[in-house]
Amino acid sequence: MSLVADITPGVAFSSGASAREAELLARVPAGLYIGGVWQAGSADPIEVADPATGRVIKRIANAGPEDGIRALDAAVEAADAWAATAPRARGEILRRAFDLLQDRREDFALLMTLEMGKPLAEANGEVTYGGEFLRWFSEEAVRIAGRYGTNPEGTGTTVVSQRPVGPCFLITPWNFPLAMATRKIAPALAAGCTVVIKPAELTPLTTLLLVQLLEDAGLPAGVVNVITTSSSRDVSAPIIADPRLRKLSFTGSTPVGRTLIEQSAQNVLRTSMELGGNAPFIVFDDADLDKAVTGAMLAKFRNTGQACTAANRFIVQDTVADEFARRVTERVDAFVVGRGAEDGVTIGPLINEAAVANMESLVADAVSRGARVLTGGTRPEGAGSFYAPTVLVDVAPGSDIVREEIFGPVLAISTFRDEAEAVALANGTEYGLVGYVFTEDLGRAQRMIDQIDTGMMGVNTGLVSNAAAPFGGVKQSGLGREGGLEGIHEYLSTKYTLIPAS
Template sequence: MTTVAPSPLLIGGSPTSTGHELVVHDPASGVEITRIAAADESHAAPAADAAAAALPGWAATPPRRRAEVLAEAHRLMISRTDELATLISRESGKAAADARAEVGYAAEFFRWFAEETVRPDGHFGPSPDGKSTTVVTAQPVGVALLITPWNFPAAMVTRKVAPALAAGCTAVLKPAAETPLTALAIRDLLVAAGAPADVFTVLPTTRADAVARALLNHDAVRKLSFTGSTGVGRHLLGLAAGRVVNCSMELGGNAPFVVCADADINAAVQGALIAKLRNAGQACTAANRFLVHADAADAFAEAFAAAVAELRVGPGTEPGTDIGPLIDDRAVRRVSDLVTDAVDRGARMVREPVAVPDSGSYLAPVVLAGVPADAAVLHEEIFGPVAPIRTWTDTDEVVAAANDTEYGLAAYVYAGDTGRALEIGRRLQYGMVGVNRGVVSDPAAPFGGMKQSGLGREGAREGIRAFQEAQFLTYA
């Protein structure tokens, strides 16, 4: 397999010397893909300075022109679907079909925010006492620090950089160390689409905390948009508090997948396959706990396990692969330990796991029935292809069980009576609820959670507002 060409560190569009390297591996084989220049904390100030210098010009760029850049970025991304999907599969292990779907989803953020760029917020009118006139406008918040995870290396970048640029902000991105190549490709794509090279800087690094600290301490950085674990999010909020930096947080999840007694079992199984096993379960919106009515539990568990048994686990770049590897061996050990703990406590595997390759970070998908309430797999974000099932008989009971977590990102409800499913959904303390469908993500919808799952929303109109400040002017 060909090696990806090394990438220099570019700050403000100019090559910058660095004494550090970041090694990128293919999780399907452990083989080194490439080595790229890596930033350290000494590069934070130059990157923020470059973004600050570019800010006035980009903010003053007519909205129509900013929209044209984003629209062209969408066109270019779609035209390069095969190339980008292969890159995603190689550095993240994602199955080819998942990777292609991600490219399409990621590109949609460019198109959506291209359209939102030319629809400015604001209002104008007399004050209630008639003595003055009120004007409210939306201004770009300033230089934005974007921090993204490895599990969706394209979509998590475009979901942040598209609204940032649409709002007139400039941005510095720190991508995950595991998957920097897709972020660098998106940077190059934006430049090809007409974005000035200095409005978007990518800082790959192995010193994530030090670089983030240095950027958050820089006077020009006025916005932090982070996607990742709740623990890291709390840490970053603490760092941002020192300078009162505007923050958006998309954090962890523990999504319940509720199946009612009258649910269409085949439809629920198809939804569960998507909600649980997309990207091998490595998604914050992944179904984490299956709460199935006792009358439907046996039928659902057997049908779900039978469908899982038909899936092929292997390298993401190989045709016919349904589930790729986990991101690394550490992830395999962590998820395997959750399965072992559940089985030791009395859970059972509904079917024997399917075969997986001997080398690489693979884990066979597992459906567990009879999972006891104290099993760790019910309380931790699994981030792997494991589906624990518990049963219920009372609606109040299942709502309480679904809400019994510090997280509140996504949830799913399947029922034959859609009205009842909606009623249950409204009682769930989650920012997004899929009703009789296993997908909740859409660029046109506000993505985000309640409780410890985050602050703010991405996508929809809310996505661009996250990178704007309201300014009020009054005159007589």
């Protein structure tokens, strides 16, 4: 492969990129960011590839365990000063970061498309969504409140205050590289915590550009530190085991989350875990099918289906199942599959070859159990990790595709007869992140809200995420909430003081 020298020695991007892409990639920092200094890693560089072409687009620093501890050292050193910084000052830095992100939104959108593959229109949407966490928590920084009052016995005064938990370790996934970073960094900074953030190996570039933006917004050295690594377990374990760390926040798979919870128990760390999902999408026979189909396109195919909130199990009342399937198939057939940076593309690649192989396996298992493919079900020819948007019907209970998180562009339809069966099917999973219900019956909608066992719910909508709302699940989908009034409290500890009456 022909490579062109980058501004950082030993780092390169593919000469197959356009001039605009090459110029942007050259400006993205390529080092670890520790204590306000960009520096080399101790391991061989990481190669970041464009999943639409398979070409390497940049080489960046690769942290080893000792680099992770140095990053924690920097976060610990900066912790007291940042905690003592006035809430208004912390909020103003976050607000400046929000404003800078709006100015640089084209750079961030294109960079996400290059390293993750999503179409530019969706990447622009993520810039908007991710930016809202910076704006929301810039406002919440000055609203951290406590309480003060006479105790019930009248013998003293109760003072309840909130304090930053201390240095935090944030681990983000590859599928929403900007929003997952801002959703964790913004509340931590607003609360007065310093952080070490480890972005996913597959999509680290957006986080590196974001930290450069935070530096430009006036963030002091050491408050945010970034380590990129190809050895996540080896680098993370010593940080989590260090008694100076006080908080761990992770977004990713449930199996990895369980391991991290076990590790964090040794030092009794505060933990936030946003883990796997298996979202039900229930369509009743009184639903507005136009709304349901539009909601299905959003809930299933946004980000090429690679979202923890993606609808996984389409549970459709038997009397409208055929019509619903016909309409969604018509919409799916209109998708344009290709490289996200190209005009008109609506479905990009999957993140890598392993993801494509997983789609092939899930569809093959479903078909072997009697499912029918209405459209898709194949891998297009050519370069890149693409899989055709797919609609399956007659999906049998027990199929892998209804038990496992799909994380791809496959819409799998099962049917139900009555409300009780719909609830049983929806709750028949270890996961409980989000659910979607389509019905025009307000009473039924309220019953579903009460009976579907998830942390979030969409009624007659396929999109629920919002910076002002608490994001998170129940059961094996995780612990804690991100966003909303609740989000900042994940980074605060409550302190009670009694002052005796004089």
